Amino acid sequence: MIQRLLPFLTLIALFVGLSIASPDHFLSKTNLSSVVRQTAVINLMALGMTLVIISGGIDLSVGAILAMGGLMGTMAMAKGQPILVGVFLGVLTGCLCGFLNGFLTTRLKINPFIVTLGTLGILRGTTLIISNGLPVHEIPAAFSYLGEGNLVGVPFVLWVLVICAVVVHVILEHTRLGRYAFSIGSNPDAAYYAGIPVAFHTTAVYAICGMLTGLGGMIEASRLMTGQPTAGQGYELQAIAAVVIGGGSLRGGEGSVIGTLVGAFIMGLLANGSDLLGISPYLQQAIIGATIILAVSFDELRKRKMVH
Amino acid sequence: MLLQLTAIQKRFGGVVALKNGNLAVAPGEVHLLLGENGAGKSTLMKIVAGMHQPDGGEMLWKGQKVSFSKPADASAVGIAMVHQESLLAPHLSVAENIFLGREERRAFGWVNRPRMLDQARRLIEEHRFPLHADWRVEKLSPAGKQLVEICRAIAHGSSLLIFDEPTSSLSESETQEVFRIVKTLRERKMGVIYITHRLEELRTVGDRVTILRDGETVHSCGLNEITNERIIQHMVGRELGSMYQRSALAPGEELLRVEGLTRKPLLHNVSFQVRAGEIVGMAGLVGAGRTETCRALFGLDQAEAGTVHIAGQAVTVRSPREAVEQGIALIPEDRQRTGLATALPIGHNLTIADIGKVSRMGFLLDHARERGLAGEYARKLRIKCESPRQLAGRLSGGNQQKVVIAKWLVRGARVFLFDEPTRGIDVGAKVEVYEVMDELARSGAAILMVSSELPELLQVADRILVMRQGRITGELPGRTTQEEIMKLATLHDGGALLEETAE
Numbered sequence: 001m002i003q004r005l006l007p008f009l010t011l012i013a014l015f016v017g018l019s020i021a022s023p024d025h026f027l028s029k030t031n032l033s034s035v036v037r038q039t040a041v042i043n044l045m046a047l048g049m050t051l052v053i054i055s056g057g058i059d060l061s062v063g064a065i066l067a068m069g070g071l072m073g074t075m076a077m078a079k080g081q082p083i084l085v086g087v088f089l090g091v092l093t094g095c096l097c098g099f100l101n102g103f104l105t106t107r108l109k110i111n112p113f114i115v116t117l118g119t120l121g122i123l124r125g126t127t128l129i130i131s132n133g134l135p136v137h138e139i140p141a142a143f144s145y146l147g148e149g150n151l152v153g154v155p156f157v158l159w160v161l162v163i164c165a166v167v168v169h170v171i172l173e174h175t176r177l178g179r180y181a182f183s184i185g186s187n188p189d190a191a192y193y194a195g196i197p198v199a200f201h202t203t204a205v206y207a208i209c210g211m212l213t214g215l216g217g218m219i220e221a222s223r224l225m226t227g228q229p230t231a232g233q234g235y236e237l238q239a240i241a242a243v244v245i246g247g248g249s250l251r252g253g254e255g256s257v258i259g260t261l262v263g264a265f266i267m268g269l270l271a272n273g274s275d276l277l278g279i280s281p282y283l284q285q286a287i288i289g290a291t292i293i294l295a296v297s298f299d300e301l302r303k304r305k306m307v308h
Numbered sequence: 309m310l311l312q313l314t315a316i317q318k319r320f321g322g323v324v325a326l327k328n329g330n331l332a333v334a335p336g337e338v339h340l341l342l343g344e345n346g347a348g349k350s351t352l353m354k355i356v357a358g359m360h361q362p363d364g365g366e367m368l369w370k371g372q373k374v375s376f377s378k379p380a381d382a383s384a385v386g387i388a389m390v391h392q393e394s395l396l397a398p399h400l401s402v403a404e405n406i407f408l409g410r411e412e413r414r415a416f417g418w419v420n421r422p423r424m425l426d427q428a429r430r431l432i433e434e435h436r437f438p439l440h441a442d443w444r445v446e447k448l449s450p451a452g453k454q455l456v457e458i459c460r461a462i463a464h465g466s467s468l469l470i471f472d473e474p475t476s477s478l479s480e481s482e483t484q485e486v487f488r489i490v491k492t493l494r495e496r497k498m499g500v501i502y503i504t505h506r507l508e509e510l511r512t513v514g515d516r517v518t519i520l521r522d523g524e525t526v527h528s529c530g531l532n533e534i535t536n537e538r539i540i541q542h543m544v545g546r547e548l549g550s551m552y553q554r555s556a557l558a559p560g561e562e563l564l565r566v567e568g569l570t571r572k573p574l575l576h577n578v579s580f581q582v583r584a585g586e587i588v589g590m591a592g593l594v595g596a597g598r599t600e601t602c603r604a605l606f607g608l609d610q611a612e613a614g615t616v617h618i619a620g621q622a623v624t625v626r627s628p629r630e631a632v633e634q635g636i637a638l639i640p641e642d643r644q645r646t647g648l649a650t651a652l653p654i655g656h657n658l659t660i661a662d663i664g665k666v667s668r669m670g671f672l673l674d675h676a677r678e679r680g681l682a683g684e685y686a687r688k689l690r691i692k693c694e695s696p697r698q699l700a701g702r703l704s705g706g707n708q709q710k711v712v713i714a715k716w717l718v719r720g721a722r723v724f725l726f727d728e729p730t731r732g733i734d735v736g737a738k739v740e741v742y743e744v745m746d747e748l749a750r751s752g753a754a755i756l757m758v759s760s761e762l763p764e765l766l767q768v769a770d771r772i773l774v775m776r777q778g779r780i781t782g783e784l785p786g787r788t789t790q791e792e793i794m795k796l797a798t799l800h801d802g803g804a805l806l807e808e809t810a811e
Contacts, residue, residue, distance in 0.1 A: 176670075195628050
C-alpha cells in the first residue's frame with residue numbers, strides 16, 4: 001500500500017522540502033502560479049496520454065500535434081477570427097491529428113510506436129511547411145488571458161486543467177469508453193473475442209488525446225503570444241514520463257488521472273525547485289531522468305510482489 | 309538416488325507454496341508428480357531447476373548436497389526441464405535451438421554452423437524424432453517444440469529431465485509419441501519427472517508416483533501398488549464418489565445448424581446441428597479442424613462457403629462482434645490469452661461482453677449494479693473469490709474458466725462453443741465445469757464441446773462428432789467407446805505428430 005502511495009508521498013515530500021529550503025520564494029503566490037502555468041500544458045497532454053497508454057498504445061506525436069494545433073488556432077486569429085473560434089480550431093486540429101493516429105494504428109495494424117513516430121515527422125513537417133517556418137505574431141492581446149490570466153485568484157489554466165482532469169477521470173472510471181480502454185490495454189485479444197469494437201474505441205482514445213493536446217497547444221501559444229511551428233519539441237517524452245511516474249504501465253491496462261497529475265507535478269516541482277536552489281538546468285534533466293527510472297522500478301517491485 | 313528432496317519449503321510473500329516437499333528419483337525411473345493446481349508441483353520443480361530458491365529443506369544430487377541460485381547451475385549438473393509453454397527462440401532453427409547458449413565455436417568465436425547441424429541431425433536420427441535440424445521452430449506444432457526441448461536436454465548430457473504437463477496441448481497420437489520418447493530416456497538410465505493432470509495416461513509411462521497436496525508430499529509409492537481412485541483421494545483429500553456422468557435430457561428446438569462450412573485447407577464441408585439442451589462433443593486430433601470450426605462460427609476466420617442458422621434464422625457472422633450479437637459465445641482454448649483480462653477485476657471481466665446491462669443512458673457505468681450482477685453470477689456459478697474486485701488472474705484455473713463462462717451468461721448467449729473447456733484444470737474443478745455446462749444445457753442453451761480428452765467427452769456429451777483433416781468423419785452416440793472415436797479420428801494415419809508443419 002505504501003508503495004502505491006509513493007508518488008503522492010514523493011510529491012508531498014518535495015513540496016514540504018522546498019517550502020523549508022526556500023520558504024520566501026517557493027511558497028510565494030507568483031512562484032506557485034508559475035509552477036501551475038508551466039506544468040499545465042504537459043499536464044493536459046499527459047491526461048490524453050493516460051488514456052492512450054491505458055489502452056495499450058503510445059503517442060509520440062503529441063509534441064508535433066501541439067505545434068500544429070497552436071499554429072492553426074493562432075493563424076485563424078491572425079486572419080481576424082474571434083479568439084474562441086481560434087481556440088476551437090486549435091482543439092479540432094488536435095482531434096483530427098489524434099484521429100489520424102488512431103485510424104492508422106487500427107486500420108494498418110501497425111504498432112502505435114511506429115505510427116506515431118511517423119506522424120510525428122509528418123505533422124511537424126506539415127506545420128513548418130504551412131507556416132513557412134515562421135511564427136505567427138499577429139494575435140489579439142486578450143488571448144493571453146488563456147495562459148496568463150487569473151480567475152477567482154488562481155491561474156485560469158488551473159481551472160481548465162481541473163475540468164479536463166475531472167472529465168478524463170469520469171471517462172476512465174465511469175464510462176463504457178474507459179472500461180473498454182482498460183480491457184483493450186489489458187488484453188486486446190480477449191477484448192476482441194468479447195465482441196468489443198476494438199478499432200473504434202482505440203481510435204476514439206487517440207482522438208481525445210489529440211483534442212487535449214490541441215488545447216495544450218493553444219495554452220502554449222497564449223503563454224508565448226506566438227504561434228510557434230517548433231513548439232512542443234520533446235514534450236511527448238515528458239507527457240509519457242508523467243503517466244509512468246504516476247503508475248501507468250506501458251504494457252497497458254494500468255494508470256489513473258490522479259497518478260498522472262501527481263507525476264506531472266513531481267516533474268514540475270523538481271524543475272522549479274532546481275531553479276530556486278540554483279541547480280544547473282543540465283543537472284535538472286539528469287535528476288528528472290533518474291526520477292523516472294526510480295518511480296518505475298518501485299512500481300515494478302510492487303507488482304512483482306502482488307503476483308506471488 | 310539421483311535426486312533426493314527433503315522437507316523443501318518455499319513461500320512467496322505471505323503465501324506458503326510449499327510446506328514439506330519430499331521427492332526421491334532413481335536413475336532409469338519415470339516418476340510421476342501429481343497434485344491439484346496450487347498443490348506445489350510446479351514450485352517444487354522450479355526449485356529443482358534452479359528457477360526458485362527454497363526457504364528450507366535439503367536437496368541432494370547424486371548424494372551430494374546442492375543449492376542452485378540460477379537455472380544455469382541446475383543445467384550445469386545435468387538437470388533439464390521441458391516447459392509447458394515453450395521456452396525456445398521461435399525464429400531460430402531446430403539445431404540452433406538445441407545448441408542455444410552452447411554453440412559450437414571456431415576460432416575468434418565464430419559459430420560452427422555445419423557441425424551443429426550435423427550433431428543435431430545425428431541426435432534426431434538416433435531417437436527417430438520426426439524433426440529436421442534446419443526447420444524453423446516457429447513452424448512446429450506444440451508437440452514438435454517439446455521434442456526440440458527434449459533434444460536440447462539430451463544434447464546437453466542431462467541425467468534428469470523434468471516434464472511439466474507435456475501432453476496438455478497434444479493430441480492422442482502425439483501423446484503416444486511423447487510416451488515412446490520417455491521410455492527411451494528411461495532405457496538410457498535417465499531420471500524422468502513427469503507432471504500431469506491426466507490420470508488416464510499415468511499407467512502407460514510411470515514407475516513411481518509422488519502426490520502433493522497443499523504444499524506437502526502426502527504419498528509416494530510404486531505405481532503398481534496404487535489404484536487411480538486412491539490417487540485421486542490423495543490429491544483432493546476426500547472421496548470423489550463415482551466418476552461424473554451427465555444424464556442427458558430431451559433436446560428442444562434446433563439452435564445451431566451448420567451446413568457445408570468450408571475454409572480450405574482447414575475445413576471441408578462441415579455440417580452438423582445442435583439443439584437446445586444438448587451437449588454435442590467434438591473429437592479429433594490436433595489440426596483436425598475442431599478449433600477452426602469454432603473460429604469460423606465465431607467470426608474469427610471467414611468461411612469460404614457454408615451457411616449457419618441460429619434458431620432457424622440464417623445468419624452471417626464476419627466478426628466476434630457479430631457472433632456475440634447473434635447469441636453465440638466462444639470459450640476459447642487459451643483462456644489466459646484470449647478469454648480473460650487477467651489484470652482486471654472479476655467484475656469487469658464479467659460485464660465486458662454486455663456493458664450496456666450495467667450502463668445508464670447507454671454510456672455511464674453503474675458500479676453498484678455491476679457489483680450486484682457480478683456477485684450474483686459469482687454465487688450462481690460458485691466462483692470462489694474474495695470479492696468481484698479481486699483480479700481475475702489470481703483465481704485458480706477452474707474459477708477463471710467459470711468467469712469466462714459467466715461473461716456469456718451475463719450477455720445472454722444461447723449457443724456456446726467450448727474449446728477444450730477443462731484444459732489445465734484440477735480434477736475436482738473439472739467436474740464443476742461439467743456441472744456448469746449441464747446447467748447451461750438444462751436452461752436451454754445449445755453446446756458444442758471440443759475436447760482432446762476422450763473420457764471427458766464420454767462423460768459429458770450426448771452425441772460425439774469426430775473430425776479428421778478438416779472433415780466430419782462420423783457421429784457417435786454419447787455412450788460410445790474411446791476405441792470407436794479413435795478409429796474415426798485416425799483411420800489410417802497414426803503419425804500425425806507434425807501434421808501442421810507439412811508444407
